[in-house]
Amino acid sequence: MNDQADALRNKMTSAKSSSAKRDKMDTKIISVVSGKGGVGKSNFVVNFSLALQRNHKRVLIIDLDIGMANIDILLGQSSSYSIVDMIEREMSIWSVIEKGPLGLSYIAGGSGLSQIFEMNREKANFFYRQIESLENEFDYIFFDMGAGVTNSSFHFLLSSHEVFLITTPEPTSVTDAYGMIKYIDLKDRNLPISMIVNRAHSKKDGEHTSQNVLNVAKRFLNKQIHLLATLPDDEIVWKAVRAQQPFILYSPKSKPANAIEKAVKNYLNEADTPLYNEKTIHSFISKLKGFIRQ
Numbered sequence: 001m002n003d004q005a006d007a008l009r010n011k012m013t014s015a016k017s018s019s020a021k022r023d024k025m026d027t028k029i030i031s032v033v034s035g036k037g038g039v040g041k042s043n044f045v046v047n048f049s050l051a052l053q054r055n056h057k058r059v060l061i062i063d064l065d066i067g068m069a070n071i072d073i074l075l076g077q078s079s080s081y082s083i084v085d086m087i088e089r090e091m092s093i094w095s096v097i098e099k100g101p102l103g104l105s106y107i108a109g110g111s112g113l114s115q116i117f118e119m120n121r122e123k124a125n126f127f128y129r130q131i132e133s134l135e136n137e138f139d140y141i142f143f144d145m146g147a148g149v150t151n152s153s154f155h156f157l158l159s160s161h162e163v164f165l166i167t168t169p170e171p172t173s174v175t176d177a178y179g180m181i182k183y184i185d186l187k188d189r190n191l192p193i194s195m196i197v198n199r200a201h202s203k204k205d206g207e208h209t210s211q212n213v214l215n216v217a218k219r220f221l222n223k224q225i226h227l228l229a230t231l232p233d234d235e236i237v238w239k240a241v242r243a244q245q246p247f248i249l250y251s252p253k254s255k256p257a258n259a260i261e262k263a264v265k266n267y268l269n270e271a272d273t274p275l276y277n278e279k280t281i282h283s284f285i286s287k288l289k290g291f292i293r294q
């Protein structure tokens, strides 16, 4: 027990001391979604987060995939506790945060994850307090949301500061991605959406897909979608999954790894524009509370 308490304290002081050096820092909360399942969300979020860590950002991934929580597996780790334990057993969020490669922080998902979106008032207040205790401790928090969204998980998405929407060039995936954009746009016209085209078979294939979605969104919804990245279809990805290693570590010079590095560089360069300002955990929680009260 003492060991556990010491470990928790160490975790907290190391995170605190690194943030103490900084002035006020925003924490950006990003929901990673897709219309269709299995398009590469979890792989993207893991590798993108690792590349952010490499760029001296502090990143936390929270696995909220109800169907197939697998962030820990993709990182080649097994976790002692999940986000479900945190809520069910009222554990401190700091005691369920695990450390992955390159110091990446993550919270594993677990069975019964759907309860997160159906919390009673008491549990919800506990959850808010835990999330609020992360303010200024991370630069980015990613929610890996799983495919599609339910009514309540949609509140998480709408409360986020930005949405990463993943699609493949497959027509069914593109149609579902567009459906998701339409749905988000209906609820919040100003929520920034960045698109990732995964598994492109050629440069042209990727460009065709992104142009298609971007143009349709502009034309029919007058919505500007930002193209964040195009990743090639590459056997390295599934080989890395089988080896339980993120592909940017498994094969750092591979095409998908280069695409991730490039995406992160662009993303960090764009991050100073006004569109991205004033992102705090506080603003996320107050939006989320607003939805739940409705």
Ligand SMILES: Nc1ncnc2c1ncn2[C@@H]1O[C@H](COP(=O)(O)OP(=O)(O)OP(=O)(O)O)[C@@H](O)[C@H]1O
Residues within 6 Å of the ligand: 034, 036, 037, 038, 039, 040, 041, 042, 043, 044, 065, 067, 068, 146, 147, 198, 199, 200, 231, 232, 233, 234, 235, 237, 238, 241, 256
């Ligand atoms: N760029 C790629 N090239 C080749 N295969 C890929 C690529 N991206 C993903 N895959 C394959 O697709 C599988 C599913 O990827 P991943 O688990 O990241 O999808 P997901 O969108 O998170 O799925 P779910 O909707 O179930 O959460 C991977 O295990 C891998 O085999």
Ligand SMILES: [Mg+2]
Residues within 6 Å of the ligand: 041, 042, 043, 065, 068, 144, 146
């Ligand atoms: Mg997934």
